[in-house]
Amino acid sequence: MKKTIIAFIAIGLLAVSCDKKESTDGLHLTGNIKGLKQGKLYIQRYNDTALVAIDSIKIDGNSAFETNIKLESPEMLYLFLDRGVSNSLDNNIMFFAEPGNLNIDANLDNFINGAKITGSKNHELFEEYQKINSRFKDENLSLIEAKFKALKRQDQKAMDSITAKGDSNIKRKYLFATNFAINNKDHEIAPYIALAEIYDINIKFLDTIQKSMTPKVANSLYGKKLTKYVNEIKKEQKK
Structure with missing residues (x-):
């Protein structure tokens, strides 16, 4: 797998x-x-x-x-x-x-x-996605720096708080990516984001994106790959 x-x-x-x-x-x-x-x-x-x-x-x-x-x-x-x-x-x-x-x-x-x-409309949407997604990346970098400083001064309470914030940041990033893909289900950027950005998210979210794709997108290069990928995971989970 x-x-x-x-x-x-x-x-x-x-x-x-x-x-x-x-x-x-x-x-x-x-x-x-x-x-x-x-x-x-x-x-x-x-x-x-x-x-x-x-x-x-x-x-x-x-x-x-x-x-x-x-x-x-x-x-x-x-x-x-x-x-x-x-x-x-x-x-x-x-x-x-x-x-x-x-x-x-x-x-x-x-x-x-x-x-x-x-x-390219898909590239226009990709730039829109990247602009917002960069905020999550910047926040993650800031948290890594803060965690390093907390580790250096052996502040366990601060480290636990930073870890919680990091987990929350990841969840918000994945939720944003999922919603962006679903909201743009009529463009090939949707399955691309699912495969390239949130491939390891819970299968139910990938399944939702896959089922939301329009017939045109579902028949595209990334649309077919997403469908195959989702089916592979479901098959693996049944074992």
Whole structure:
């Protein structure tokens, strides 16, 4: 069961090859990396537990780029900038791609945080989710710092209080993610959040999200994965 969960955390996907010249449908991706004179961009997706390149774009003098990606269903992709130094995730922009036109504008100095992504409703919802979810992450970091200080001064009462606050923060985070997915059941962001953010929540919540999906979303890449995942858990619990 643990291996099944890990596989779904990664949102493992089969690599799909693309041909810039022949692909006229799917995702039409354009963009501009301000300040980038020379380098290489890679479009990546998860295959099992690792990111794999499905397309590459050479930048030589012109920082604007354009390509076509075969994409039958909305999914999370990554724009990787090869700086020739490291393969750090700091060089990777996550974007929720969907068939149609999508544009990414970024700059060399502030590649991720300065990126502006337009043309995808799912990505718009993903940014909305991330904005609120970051508050839970910030609070968790503050609690970790406070707990470390309490541990250092051996204040058991403070540690117990901080632990309780941490548990409450996690519950609120998971409840928010569940409600966000249900409220956006007509978009593929819903099953994605269930699989990537709250895969280990009580099965009844995952089951509720799965059953709330519209037929279109249920038939999408992540919709099918969520249905399979929920069924696997239920099957495991019956043993």
